Amino acid sequence: MNTAPEIAIDVRGLTKRFGNRTVVHDLSMQVPRGAIYGFLGPNGSGKTTTIRMLCGLLTPDEGEGTCLGYDIRTEADKIKLRVGYMTQRFSLYEDLSVRENLEFVARLYGLADPRGDAQGMIERLGLSGREEQLAGTLSGGWKQRLALGACTLPSPELLLLDEPTAGVDPKARREFWNEIHALAAEGLTVLVSTHYMDEAERCHEIAYIAYGELLTHGTVSRLIERSGLVTYTASGGDVSELAHELTDKPGIDMVAPFGASLHVSGRDPAALEAAIAPYRERPGITWTRTEPSLEDVFIDLMSQARDNFQ
Template identity: 80%
Template sequence: MNAKSDIAIDVHGLTKSFGSRVVVRDLSMQVKKGTIYGFLGPNGSGKTTTIRMITGLLTPDKGEGTCLGYNIRTQADEIKLHVGYMTQRFSLYQDLSVRENLEFVARLHLMKDPVKAARDMIARLGLKGREEQLAGELSGGWKQRLALGACTLPSPQLLLLDEPTAGVDPKARREFWDEIHTLAAEGLTVLVSTHYMDEAERCHEIAYIAYGELLTHGTVEEVIRQAGLKTYDVSGPDVNVLLHDLQNKPGIDMVAPFGNSLHVSGRDAAALEAAIRPYRERPDLTWKHSEPSLEDVFIDLMSRARDNFQ
């Protein structure tokens, strides 16, 4: 393993099929150490399969690469020793206390002083005063903290998060992501699988996968810029009727409701202007130039993606 390298993940041409269906097709990516990297895409898009190949849990049909300096084909066991995994579903023992769960994990990983390791993690994550509370009695936010503590207790180099903030309140979400950014600043690399845009915007870089193909990647700003969408925000009465009028018109690539208005976008500025010209003359509608959102970009990408189930 090359300790001097600043690249945590470097894979090229990953392809995986199940039966006759290609689940991941010719995917290549690099992730720097200490990066929070978001995998986005609809259910069945190939996110989980990609992560499993990267971490040595699944052997690709084609492609090569390294994870944490280890070969994903020949050194899978070494990779697993350095990876922490936090599932969407709480997976610790409900009838053990916070302290007992953390001490159990520490002993499982043969840590020298499990009691101290658990005590230090309790202090770090603000769980003091809840040490003896049963895990099953914790709220969603406290369970989330405990799960994060358990999977980072053995000091992994790579952390996998599967929709980590589903079902928790905004304050708990903020505190969770604050801790993730602190861990990344300390050198931990984080892969986040999600299809929530607000979680994507908290990542340093993102990759959008649909039907097994990597459609775009980069920082949020780069992904939005690369999309080349010109966007209008239009408001007025009966925007739902307007949505159906504008859909599938030549020059309009994406129409989506946002609150009491619509986002109307197109990649060809001249064609978009021609399509909306008759509607801009209506006095009951207000049109304003708008920056495309990350969600605008992904809706547009999905509309152009090829469904590998078909």
């Protein structure tokens, strides 16, 4: 029997190459049980490859580790039994009905009562009355909920969600996340990759990966604190003109427009203040020192990473 260690995912030095391209390089991470762990990073940074290595779909070229206490190299079949993996694309059968999809999953996992369990999940998902609808005809939000339902049907200990809410409307996204928190409260560990900052902020802990390397990890407030970034928000007036003038000024590492305001950030507070000083008296524009947003931190990490790897 599994001894249920406190760490759900514990991997060291994971490396995966496709041909001569290293997609994941020397990646180590620990995910505590019961946590919602956010996995962030730009497109093509190796998030999906990492998730596939964790659930035994890919064999790492180097590195080792355990998932739920099982070796990711040699015990993939045991991991598969206890992990729910939701792929980036809708991965249920569009030409099967809601019920047929759920019953198929239930049978694959050898559940004792596939019909009953599928019916229970239909009710939990709020899909009663639409059991016989073909999965392909569901709206984007419902498809995601159904896919999540299919993943959680065999009562996994760990959920791996690869960009689960891409292309889903805000309301459906919020409901999706409420469900994820409810599942975590029941003791499930969730590793979720996302591009949405508001989703990242809903995670207990996040890790940032770029160019196949894990750059940083921790709680949201720790990451913001550790970034050493100072941000000023300029609002009012012609911010696009201002953005144009400020870009690439020494001392300014990042300029990002947010609607009618502008986030101007730098890693060196003194240099940043010196750089914006000439613009502070510009009429119509108010400057306030603010906390950098998570997005500021990530975009800064990304540009630093690009400097290091390219």
